[in-house]
Amino acid sequence: MRNIKFTLPASRCLLPVLLLVLQASCTSLQQKAQTQFNTGEYQLAIASYSKLLENEPDNSEANFYIAESYRLSNRIEKATEYYEKVNEADATFDSQYHKGKSLKGKGEYEEAKKAFEAAKTLTMDDEKIALANKEIQNIDAIADITPIWPNHELENYTLLNSSGLDYAPVLSENQLFFTSSRGAGGMYTGSGQAYTRLFKTRADGINVDVQGVQTLTEFQNESGLNQGAIAISPDGNRIVYARGNSNRKGDLPEVSLFSSTFNGSGFTQPAYMGVNGEPEYWNSTPAFSPDGETLYFASNRPGGYGGTDLYKATKMASGNYGAGVNLGPEINTPGNEMFPRPLPNGEFYFSSDGHPGFGKLDLFVYKEVDGENKVVNLGPNFNSVADDFGIFFTKYPEEGFITSNREGGKGDDDIYFFKDMTPAPKVVNVMLNVVTKTIAENGSEEILPQVRVMLYDDKNETLDGDLSSQSGRLRFSLEPNENYSIIASKTGYFAKSIPYTTVGKTPAEEDLIQDVTNITLDTTIILDQLILERAIVLENIYYDLDKADIRPDAAIELDKLVKILKDNPGIRIELSSHTDARATDAYNDDLSQRRAESAVAYIVSQGISADRLEAKGYGERQLIIENAQTEEEHQINRRTEFKVIEITE
Known part of the structure; x- marks a missing residue:
């Protein structure tokens, strides 16, 4: 959506502020509300315009700005009724399109599709029509989304979360770093939430010391602004985080990335990073590559594909990071992409509301599928109609954290942990008892001891082998549903090879009741005497x-x-x-x-x-x-x- 200004949520990546000239002194409630909206004080604007609607419920301008305030503060699901009022008076592509996004954010997919279809009739702009078609296609694709890890389960980390915002945890050297609004003074008027600060506590994987949570000790959190979305370099010597939404005159106008490095005795005072580009650009949600040589982040700078795109910057000889490079249209969309998480195996995780998903931000992975790199939704056990983002693996792929503001949480954004709950497979032990015999002169079978018996797999590779005992016996351990060959040999006797299979000789997996089932099978190998000139x-x-x-x-x-x-x-x-x-x-x-x-x-x-x-x-x-x-x-x-x-x- 190149023609739409996106403001990202304070609840996870800090809000960019609309840089419009302040109007002259406000002498009316409407002027006051307009000024609040123009300065990015969306929560205050919602309150002011709502007062206007008490007397004028059909006031199209008030409904429009309330809807836009919810959208720009990442609460578009609350904007539906206000966009409907706007559309009753004078529907436009944007108002119908955003109504569709609002409905999708509530999981009302069919109604959302109707809104997107209606939006297409209100424009001749091919680019806008393509946006609406893409949203319709994304909704149609929801039915085909399946879990990539069907047995992974999420659980709200209730003891760690507060009643406010808690999000984007990362683990470094048994320390869990995260962002939270707990205990913060002042309200950020863009969202109505308290300002956020950086916290840490000890953790062993997903096991967190919830009693030991403290504010960041590496450097001091600043008051009167949002700090969040922290990244720790692999060696632990550099911290990069997002800082912005200051209420102080003369401060940076947007959210920017700051960096602090360990100098031997402690961490330096955070410094503005050159990778931010222009001060007016919004930059947030940083993450390091596994080797620390690349910094990934989200930005709304010009030249991208939509609201916020993902970029990467390469570490230079000076230790600083170079100019940001857009990750391209395979990952970035006309929507918003953020919270990158590259893994050592080459998989790239991120959040997006532009790829086929369930509502707002969903978690995705960009990886090789059937010999081709594709973006794949993590599935309904990770994603919801709400925002789901900020994945971090403590043990790939079995355990880790995400953040979500789905229903049923403790606060707004909550930290969740996930675990692979795949039940342990039931074990089937297959033992094969082998008896070696020969034919006696009288035609009867008799025990033949000290026969060398070798076991091979279906690729003719040796698995086991031994001599039969004095009683002609030995035992092999086999796998269920496999094919083998057995070769028995003894000097003075014809060697013999026989095929052997366990296919169909063990219970089907769905029929197993006990955790361990032991199956014993038997076979006899008869060797004939090898005598020269005997016919x-x-x-x-x-x-x-x-x-x-x-x-x-x-x-x-x-x-x-x-x-x-x-x-x-x-x-x-x-x-x-x-x-x-x-x-x-x-x-x-x-x-x-x-x-x-x-x-x-x-x-x-x-x-x-x-x-x-x-x-x-x-x-x-x-x-x-x-x-x-x-x-x-x-x-x-x-x-x-x-x-x-x-x-x-």
């Missing part, structure tokens, strides 16, 4: 009549041999094929050789080196059943075998 029959290897092609069902069985060869890279085998005795010797020799070669070719196609394989067709020369008579007996003779012929390990 091992491959079951279910069938060929079509008089053919040597590998059928799909035979391929399934041969894959088992492929796995044995992969698990045991140090063996060479002979793969042999045998026929029955129902054809000539020459025919059976040729057929069995072709079948053996076909099986070897298939195994090679699965990644096994041909050097490890020999194909041998024995025809009918090694019958198991001589003089076979039945088809079952012939099938026993028609078989495929393999035997280990060399161990190179």
